[in-house]
C-alpha cells in the first residue's frame with residue numbers, strides 16, 4: 371500500500387511537472403462542475419413548483435418570474451455542458467503535454483541504460499510495458515483523482531439533499547453500487563496479471579507482425595515464400611492472448627449484469643417511496659422531481675466516484691511498470707576516483723579480461739591479456755564466434771567485464787566517465803547503422819557537435835570512395851538516403867558501408883576500430899583504402915577486425931582469438947612461421963586464389 375501511494379505521488383508529480391498550468395485548469399474546472407448539477411436540480415424544483423402552483427391555483431404568478439427561472443435553468447444547463455466540453459479540451463491538452471514529457475523521460479532513460487540490458491529479454495518486456503503505459507497513465511491517475519474528488523463533492527451535495535427526505539435512501543444510494551465497485555477492483559488485478567504475464571507473447575506477435583510488414587524481412591520473406599508461415603505464427607500468438615483476454619472480459623460482463631440488478635432494485639425502492647410520499651401529499655411535484663433527479667444524479671456520481679477509485683487501483687498496478695523502467699539502475703558509470711579522459715599517451719592494456727553474456731553458461735571472453743601501443747595498428751582475427759566483436763565492446767566500455775580490466779594508459783576505464791571515454795573511440799560496428807537522413811548527416815553523425823563540417827565531411831567521403839556517388843545524387847550531400855521517406859534514394863549495401871567508414875574517419879578520435887569494414891566493398895575500393903591504410907588512419911591507434919587476410923597483413927601485430935582466448939600473437943611473418951591457426955586460416959584462404 372505504501373509503495374502504491376509512493377507511485378501515485380510520483381505520477382501526480384509527473385502530471386503536474388509536465389504542465390502545471392493545464393493541470394491546475396483541469397482541477398479548477400472539475401471543482402466548478404461539481405456544483406452546477408445541484409444548482410440545476412434545485413432550479414428545476416423551483417420551476418416545477420412555480421408552474422404547478424400557477425396552473426392549479428390560477429393565482430397568476432407573474433410569468434416574468436417563471437421566465438427568469440427558465441432562463442436561469444438554461445444558463446446553468448449551458449454552463450454545465452460548456453464546462454464539460456471545455457474540460458475535455460483541457461484534459462486533452464494536458465495529456466498531450468504529459469505524453470511529450472513522458473516520451474522525453476523514456477528516451478533519456480533508454481539512451482543512458484547499460485547496453486547489457488539489450489541482451490536480456492526481461493529488459494524488452496519491461497521496456498514494452500513502460501512504453502505502453504508511460505505516455506498516458508500518470509494523466510489517468512490525475513484525471514481519476516480529480517473525478518473522484520469531483521464525484522465525492524457532488525455526491526455529498528446530492529446525498530445531503532436526499533438526507534432531507536429520508537436517510538435510508540442516501541444509504542441505499544451507496545450500498546447499491548458496492549458490488550459493481552468490488553467487481554472492477556477484482557478484475558483490474560486479474561487483467562493486470564494477465565497482461566504482465568502476456569508481455570513476452572505480445573512481443574512475439576509484434577515481432578511476427580514486423581516480419582510480415584517490415585522492409586528488411588520483405589525480400590527474404592518473398593523469396594523463401596515465408597509469408598503464410600509467419601501469418602500462421604502471428605495468428606497463433608495473437609489468438610493465444612486474445613482468447614484468454616476475451617474469456618476474462620466475458621466473465622466480468624456476466625457478473626456486471628448481476629451488479630446492475632442491485633442498482634435497478636435500489637431505483638425501484640426509491641421510486642416507490644417518492645411516489646408514495648407525493649401521492650400522500652408530503653412532497654410537492656417540484657420536490658418529487660428534485661429528489662428523483664438527485665437520486666439519479668447521485669447514482670451517476672457514485673458510479674463515477676467509485677469507478678475512479680477502481681481506476682486508481684488499476685493505475686497503481688500499471689504505473690509500477692513505468693517506474694520499474696525509469697528506475698532501472700545504470701552500472702556502467704565512473705567509479706571513484708574519477709579520472710578525466712585525455713588523448714592516449716602510451717598504451718591500452720587488456721588485463722586478464724573475462725566476460726559472460728547474461729543467460730550464457732560459458733565465457734565469451736576468457737582471461738584475455740594484451741597491449742596496444744599508441745599509434746599501433748592491431749589486427750584481430752579468429753573464427754566466427756571467437757569473441758572479436760565482444761572484445762571491441764569491452765574495449766569501448768559498452769559492457770563491464772566479469773573480471774580483469776581494460777586500462778587506458780594507467781587508468782582503469784571504470785574510473786572514467788563512460789560517455790567521455792567513448793569520445794576517444796571511433797568505431798565501425800559489424801552491424802553499423804543506416805540513418806534515413808541526408809548523406810551529409812550520415813557522415814556528420816560521427817561527431818554531430820562539429821560545426822562547419824562540410825569540408826571534412828567531403829574529404830572523409832572522398833577517402834572512402836563515396837564522394838562522387840554522393841555528388842551525383844539529386845541533392846548531393848543534402849539527399850535523404852534510405853527508402854523510408856519521400857524524395858529519398860536507396861543505396862547499395864557497399865555504398866552504405868563506405869558511408870559508415872566515412873563517418874568513422876570523420877570522427878577525430880584517437881582510437882579507431884573497424885569491425886569487418888570491407889565485407890561489402892568492391893575490390894577497387896578495398897584495395898584503394900587498404901593500400902593507403904596508414905595514411906588514412908593518420909597515426910591513430912587502430913584495431914582492425916577482418917576475415918580477409920590480405921588486409922590483415924598490413925597490421926603491426928596480429929592477435930588471433932579462438933574460443934574467447936588468445937591463441938597466438940605476432941606479425942604476419944612470425945605467425946606464418948609458427949604454423950598455427952593463423953597459418954592454417956591464411957593458407958586455406960590464399961589457396962583459393964593461387965589455383
Ligand code: ATP
Nearest residue numbers: 489727728730734753754755756757758759760761
Ligand atoms: P564473427 O566473426 O562471426 O563476427 P566474433 O568473433 O565477432 O564472430 P562475437 O560476436 O564476439 O564473435 O560472439 C562470440 C560469442 O558470444 C558467440 O559465439 C555467441 O555465443 C556469444 N554472443 C554474442 N553475442 C551475444 C549476445 N548478444 N548474447 C549472448 N551471447 C552472445
